Amino acid sequence: MKTADPELMRAMNRFSVLDSIRRHGPISRVEITERTELSPTTVSAITGSLLDDGLILTRHEGDIRSESVRGRPRVMLELNPAAARVVGAKIAANRMVFVVTDFCGSVLAALTLPIRIDRQPISVIADIVEDGVRRCVLDAGLALSEIHSICLGLPGVIEHRSGHIRSSPILRDANVDFAAEMSARLKTTTIVESDATAITLAHHWFGQARDLEDMVLVSLEQTLGLGVLHNNRLFRGAGGLSHNLGDLVLGMSKDGVMRLASQAGENAILGSEQADGRFAEAVRLGRGMAHAQALIEADDSPLIGAAIRAGETIGFTIANIVTLFAPPRVIVVGSSLALGEPFLTSLRKAYALAIPPSLQDVSEIVFDDSNDDLWARGAAAVALYELYESPWNTTGPAL
Amino acid sequence: MKTADPELMRAMNRFSVLDSIRRHGPISRVEITERTELSPTTVSAITGSLLDDGLILTRHEGDIRSESVRGRPRVMLELNPAAARVVGAKIAANRMVFVVTDFCGSVLAALTLPIRIDRQPISVIADIVEDGVRRCVLDAGLALSEIHSICLGLPGVIEHRSGHIRSSPILRDANVDFAAEMSARLKTTTIVESDATAITLAHHWFGQARDLEDMVLVSLEQTLGLGVLHNNRLFRGAGGLSHNLGDLVLGMSKDGVMRLASQAGENAILGSEQADGRFAEAVRLGRGMAHAQALIEADDSPLIGAAIRAGETIGFTIANIVTLFAPPRVIVVGSSLALGEPFLTSLRKAYALAIPPSLQDVSEIVFDDSNDDLWARGAAAVALYELYESPWNTTGPAL
DNA sequence: CGATTTAATTTGCGACGCGTATTAATAAGA
DNA sequence: TCTTATTAATACGCGTCGCAAATTAAATCG
Known part of the structure; x- marks a missing residue:
């Protein structure tokens, strides 16, 4: 102890x-x-x-x-905004977003790279990330040496404490010491964190959870993530392991397990439409949700059906999360929110049915469709948080 | 803060x-x-x-x-064993177990009341509990005034911090301030706690988690409970709300939600056999599992089928818990373990299938069939824990 | 019996937070 | 303009804490 x-x-x-x-x-x-x-x-x-x-x-x-x-x-x-600067990044399958923030978490420069890195080898990804960080720092009119630390947020099972990525849907390799790799390349302290955890802290600092000390966030992107704020602190699993909602199992059949990701992940929802060549192309380029939105507004019934099914699944999954963590608020974020009313309505309905009566009044659900910058800013906030916890002159009896 | x-x-x-x-x-x-x-x-x-x-x-x-x-x-x-004494109790649907322990947690007296209290009004239950506590204290050769505090462990959704029982399968009423009620009756500080949380602390102190600072426990009794040890501390949901596994939703259909309790709870498993009159009687008297064990050994195939299905469901539920908490060890306890090999094998198999590859090596599953005394002792440990945290003379610079 | 070794306590020091008294900086009133 | 009231921030002294170094205690070994 x-x-x-x-x-x-x-x-x-x-x-x-x-x-x-x-x-x-x-x-x-x-x-x-x-x-x-x-x-x-x-x-x-x-x-x-x-x-x-x-x-x-x-x-x-x-x-x-x-x-x-x-x-x-x-x-x-x-x-003092000038007290330190950090870099935060969101690394997703089809884009990377970098921000440089000051000590307050205000964005000094932002950079979006719409690059599809899906399942590239780690060295390629590291190259791109390194490049993105350097460019974004430059955009902010700074040198890398003026950056205190860097936090990279990405989906998957991240071991924050050790900096290892145990597995990530966007990486080909598993169990990579990404923090060490990037620290060495950039010669700057680099930490890795689950993207969901990063956006959780972002909401605690800047968003819809400023007033709360307990909260849960569910992120619905290509990957399904979970962030937990417990007692004003980020809650990570034992050993600093992040949660990965998509891995949750909904049921089993002879052929194997049915995971949440395969039922309510972005790919699963959009996959139901893959027949259309143009649509598949859009999905590949990360515009799938925008297209889906248009299709839904045009009453595309198969897609609407998929959205409703996904909403139902997410809805009761959130109820399960509430059963476990009893947070006063659940914030739902991510690109899948673009599916619109059919999705949200069915989500809400399923949640209402699934939440145990004794927990009915415990939690409210809130939707938030902030842009990617907030995710990156959340990663920056993670870096700042660690800074705050140990401000360099920890010992300092005036003098 | x-x-x-x-x-x-x-x-x-x-x-x-x-x-x-x-x-x-x-x-x-x-x-x-x-x-x-x-x-x-x-x-x-x-x-x-x-x-x-x-x-x-x-x-x-x-x-x-x-x-x-x-x-x-x-x-x-x-x-010093004599430094204080506490009472711990396990309150279940068909029995109550009381123990008086000393400051070390050693049992001074134990008392089991095989009473079926299922869904009695709260006043009746309070009467029985009060009686049990008093008798057990007497059995230990003590007076109630020599008891420092009492902890009651029972299934359901318990709000430890406020002492409220939000809901419990063994109570007719909901949202009862049981801690206040019993404190008043016994004129002794009384706290309530989820039974699963109590047995979790019992395993941390006396059982299979002495060497761990992170751990998760799944209890399979008439109710399905969850206890989490995080960083050497009991982890409760926000607001001190305990978890209740049985409320987890597995899926939805037109008729409503399918909860874990209805698939893998004791009643669900044994219910498949209710045709037999003698068996139903045994279940009602809390001997259901003993009977079930005998039937399974005699190759009762419908029951074996039920056990296998339940094991499967529990197995992947545990995998989900591991996905969320990443504990190095999962301890499975409770009467359902008596279902024996068919149940355990299918549980293990389902877990192995359901656990995400990246978490394969994270957690080991351990089964433990300690008797009811350990549960009550766990409740006593909860009381002792709070004592340890604030030993009366908190201020005391020698003198 | 003295030297040696290990355990536990005593002593002296620096840092912390707190309560009280003091100083600083403003507005209102004469 | 000068005084008084009021609120903000700091200075000083006290008690406690934990720690390092020195000291005392209690045993073994030669």
Whole structure:
């Protein structure tokens, strides 16, 4: 077990303060005191040290309640955007999205590469990723040496702690130490993370879960992913292993197992339409969902049927997830949301049927169709999170 | 967020030391130093305070390596059994089991009431439970006032934090504040917990998960439960809600949802045999599994078929759990294990098929058919755990 | 019996968080 | 304009913690 010494105590409170500043914009010391329940003294000491380290800035203007308030005005504190920069990336089968963000998580530069990397050997993919990172950093007017760390989000079973990709639908190889590979290439600390986990943190920081400390996110893309926020922290399986919803088994028959991915994955839904040559081509190029959307609006009944079936399956799967994690909110994201009403309605209906009565009021389902940038930004947030947890001068009694 | 002050620090380290002593029997201070990575000074201070509080005892004999070792002999420390007593209970549909344990978790008295309480109103059940607790305490030669706290383990959806039973297959009523009810009746702190969670802690403390800090347990009784140990702690859903495996949905049809409980619950398996009057009677009296075992050994093919189907379903459900939690070990417990080879073989086979290749080596499955006492002891362990976390004299700098 | 070895405690130090008192910076009132 | 009231932030002193080094305790070995 981790041993508790003053240093840990300091680190915890420092994180607590830093997190308050991040979450609640420009914020005064008094308000931090209230939020963290730390004493004014401690807050003052910690913010002082954060200021010394250049992680935060003061601002004298922004006190909202400045009109007709008597005493000394509050000095507002905010993150120093220039304190560090990180790169976040979303790596998917048919595209990569890179962003460079500052210390606040604001995007400085974004780059989308619509490249189909599906099942290329690892070296090819690493080449493309390396290139993307370098270009995006350049676009931001920075040098790679100015980047503190990089986080790559990709689908599959990721072992965050060790940086290994145990398996990913977009890779040919299995069990690759991708973090080490990319760290060596870019000479910058690189971590890998499940894309679903990344977007989960993105929603916690910037999106629909800012107000929550527990939450579950289901991502419906070519791969089906799951992210869990538990007690304000990302919950990963034992050993830091990420979840992979698509691997869930729905049932068994003589021929083998029926997995969720084969029932409600993007390919499964669109696959029902593969007869049409133009459509298949669109799918291959990553435009499948856009096409599907058009077809559904034109009342393409086989596709609508597939969407309804998928929605039903996802619906009760979400109910199962709620049974296990009891989160107050489930956020559903991903390209499959483009299937529109037939899909969503059947999902909601199936969920309502499947959720056990005793959990009926526990969870609300929310849909969110943010763009790819948010995913990449989530990856960046993962990198920032690790930074926040151990701000370089962890020890720093002023001086 | 919890604010970190010296008190928290001390509490953490105190717990760490106490836990070392609990786990590793009589243990010397040096060894605690090694295990906890605390400094000898700190260990000495904390053990001193624990000794003052009467939570631990010294023992001068038990140094194993005492022969032909030069220096000053180690003084062994161990829990003081008399430091506190708690009651643990397992409440099931057709029986209740109570135990009184000492501070080490050793059973001082056990009491089994083979009473069918299925779906009685809450007041009736509370009466029986109250009676059972009182009798068991008496059997241990104690008075209720000497009991520090009580933990009741029962199936269903339990909200541990608030003490509410949101729903339980053995209760007629839903959303009962059972902890408050029993606390008032017994005038002793009473907590409620999912039975699966209780047995999970039992295995962590006394059983097949002593060496692990992550683990998942699946309980197959009349109800299907799940317990998760994550990072040496019990993992409960958001809000302290326990999991209830039986509510998991396997699929949907026009008539409604198909839940795991209806496919692989004890009643579902034995239900296939209800034609036989004698057998139905046995089931009603809680001897169903014993009978089933006999029938299976006598090659009762419909029942064997049911067992195989149930095993298959449980098998891939476990694979799904592993996909989500990636525990190094899954412990399967509960009366359904009595179905024997047909059941276990089909479970293993289904699991092997269903587990995603990338997780093949992650988890091992272990079966355990401990008796009911262990369940009740697990409940007692839950009570003790909360005691350990805040040993009364939380503040106590020697003096 | 003294030297040696290992265990446990004592001592001195630096860091932390907190409570109280103090200083800083503003608005309202005379 | 000057004073007072009010609120924000800091300085100081206290008690606790954990740790490293020194010291004491208790055994074995020659």
